[in-house]
Amino acid sequence: MYILSCWIEHPVRSLDRTFTYLSETEVPRGCRVQVVFGMKTLVGFVDSCVYTDEGKEAIEARMNMKLRFIDKAVDPEPLISDELYELAMNMREATLSTAISCFSAMLPAKVKPGSSNHKIVMERWVSVSENEVSLSPKQLEAYLYVRERGSVLYSELRKQYPNQARSLISLHALNVFEKEKKGSLIINAASAPRPKLSPLQEKVIDEILQSDDTVYLLRGVTGSGKTEIYLRLAEKALEEGRQVLILVPEIALTPQMIERVSSRFGASLAIYHSGLNAQEKYEQYRMVMNQEAKVVVGTRSAVFLPFDNLGLIVMDEEHDSSYKQDSQPCYHCRDAALFRAEYHHCRLVLASATPTLESYARGLKKVYHLIVMDERINKAMPSVHIVPMKETIRKGESYIISNLLRDRIRERLDKKEQIILLLNRRGYHARLKCRSCQEPIRCPHCDLAMSWHRDTGLLKCHTCGHEMKVMKVCPSCGSTAGFSAYGFGTEKLEHEIETLFPDARILRMDADTTGRKNSHETILKSFAAHEADILLGTQMIAKGLDFENVTLVGIINGDDGLARTDFRSAETTFDLLMQACGRSGRGAKTGEVVCQVFDPDHYAVKAALNQDYETFFANEMRFRHAGQYPPYTYMIAVTFSDPKEENAMKRAQQFMQCMKGSFKTIGVISLLKIHDLCRCRVILKGKDLDEMRKAVREYMGSGEFSLKGLRIDVNPMYLD
Ligand code: ADP
Ligand code: ZN
Ligand code: ZN
Secondary structure, three states: OEEEEEEEOOOEHHHOOEEEEEEOOOOOOOOEEEEEEOOEEEEEEEEEEEEOOOOHHHHHHHHOOOOOEOOEEOOOOOOOOHHHHHHHHHHHHHHOOOHHHHHHHHOOHHHOOOOOOOOOOEEEEEEEOOOOOOOOHHHHHHHHHHHHHOEEEHHHHHHHOOOOHHHHHHOOOEEEEEEEOOOOOOOOOOOOOOOOOOHHHHHHHHHHHHOOOOEEEEEEOOOOOHHHHHHHHHHHHHHOOOEEEEEOOOOOOOHHHHHHHHHHHHHHEEEEOOOOOHHHHHHHHHHHHOOOOOEEEEOHHHHHOOOOOEEEEEEEOOOOHHHEOOOOOOOEHHHHHHHHHHHHOOEEEEEEOOOOHHHHHHHHOOOOEEEEEOOOOOOOOOEEEEEEHHHHHHOOOOOOOOHHHHHHHHHHHHOOOEEEEEEOOOOOEEEEEEOOOOOEOEOOOOOOEOEEEOOOOEEEOOOOOOEEOOOOOOOOOOOOOOEEEEEEOHHHHHHHHHHHOOOOOEEEEOOOOOOOOOHHHHHHHHHHOOOOOEEEEOHHHHOOOOOOOEEEEEEEOOOHHHHOOOOOHHHHHHHHHHHHHOOOOOOOOOOEEEEEEOOOOOHHHHHHHOOOHHHHHHHHHHHHHHHOOOOOOEEEEEEEEEOOHHHHHHHHHHHHHHOOOOOEEEEEEEEEEEOOEEEEEEEEEEOOHHHHHHHHHHHHHOOOOEOOOEEEEEOOOOOO
């Protein structure tokens, strides 16, 4: 008999521990089991399995408790290797989440602990049988077709021999069996030539290969040739027979990265991202497990794929906030990547033109091996013009497109060159305000102003997606004076450009035009093929795109982000502007950037326009030091939510009273309501992260502390 200890999902935090069950057969660690827990049948996750020759009574007597047998083992073999098991335990500690939530985050939906009901898709296959049967000539042909290949998908046989397939089965000439459906790898026939490395690229690669450090921080301006460096390092790892993981923030926005990787490693490349459906994800997962996929390009969750021989991990755009998971467990992909790199004794390359301050500070302190590439491959930086909007509007120019930007667009259109326009807000009007009381129309489920969209003629909440018609009566004061519009988004910008340049072909890319699968790719392909002159959109278009013919980038309301109250707002504004400037003049033609801002003297704006990371870093570190923000301190944000404000407030206050230590507690702060939930937050801030974690963990471990409506974010990216 075997004694199993299993993790079981339970909403009471103090029950985040293993429970003991019995099993007649061995069920290794990392398999799921179906068990009865209390009155319910649940899926558990095996932590350990120990053989004993005692009987049930003897074990119960020894342990002094009643034990149950498991109902059944769900998986024939472990879903999670020892390495990933250890990573899950590590994540549980670091993010203060439950073990089960960590396993869930790591596994594709098909095999998540709680989801034994997801069906694995099976396919019917046929192979020849031993039976002797007499066949017609055509049947014999079909029979030989199968024999030659060993086994064939039944659907394929039906296609080849529509009239014989079924009869061969009823004659028992063929055996039918089921196999799990398998994914296919992308084969890209058009392999691109490897460019000759620039001297700087050569130097960087040598430096990395000659060092035995684990973590490298590669700060390189956009267009400095970082991607080629990843590809060369990947080649090296493959030569050694090892696997490669390239992490990217968002697949749909980095089609050119996929193209370049697949043209180099097409035959053994898997792609893993949130746009895949559950079956597709599972198929890619199996391919990594079987070692069929040697190179994976993937988003955040790809860091948990079952590699067993990693030779290199690259994290492109390491500063991107999509590497952090929003929901429990709020893990950061970088931490998981670091764990795996150490486990596999392989290199982790973090790369960005604008590393997070945390990473860059580590680079300067030599915790990470810092490498800087300040020169573009084509040696040309775009020339940048700043338009101070307060002045130009005072002079009577348009508040959307200044005269300078208008003239530059005209010039580029006449030269048949392409233009990118960035405005980081979607919709038509940003908000509608009551003419009588000046209150904006807010979402009934969130405390946020709603935007008006022209395509639907409706108000839309960008947080919860709620849509509604504009009302006749002001919900705040009851006046019927009507509403006036404030602020503008990409829809209005598009309208304005159409009016100013009726001859221009325009593409718009934002969350409203990219709802359907592959719509990003369609828009980007079309722009790359010069089927449009102007691509306009939100920050989506500022990421990782490389278009040769783009010679003008216009940034509208470039410093909008500074109005946010978050401690990272200068950093995100800087990142966005740097990225956007990097989009211009990537090919042979020199590029130009026109940036419209309200505060041209802000250090984030100035540094971005000079493409000067160091100066930004120095200024921003001063600000972080003054406010005691990361990287000078660590933070843990604990948010309680409830439909009733007083319930959330009570829980937050109780929590806050129990937090004692060398750290500060800030709060309780009432946050804006979203999705009909009132939220109250407490922030712990201090130099000793382990001490803060311990305080929170101890509080949660006491009594019947419920995890419902609780969000714990260790090292939060944003606070607003
Ligand atoms: P980054 O990833 O740093 O933004 P890329 O790797 O995309 O930079 O390189 C910028 C451009 O330069 C790309 O169009 C790329 O094809 C080209 N490139 C990169 N390395 C070389 C090289 N050694 N020789 C010629 N062109 C190169
Ligand atoms: Zn009103
Ligand atoms: Zn809403």
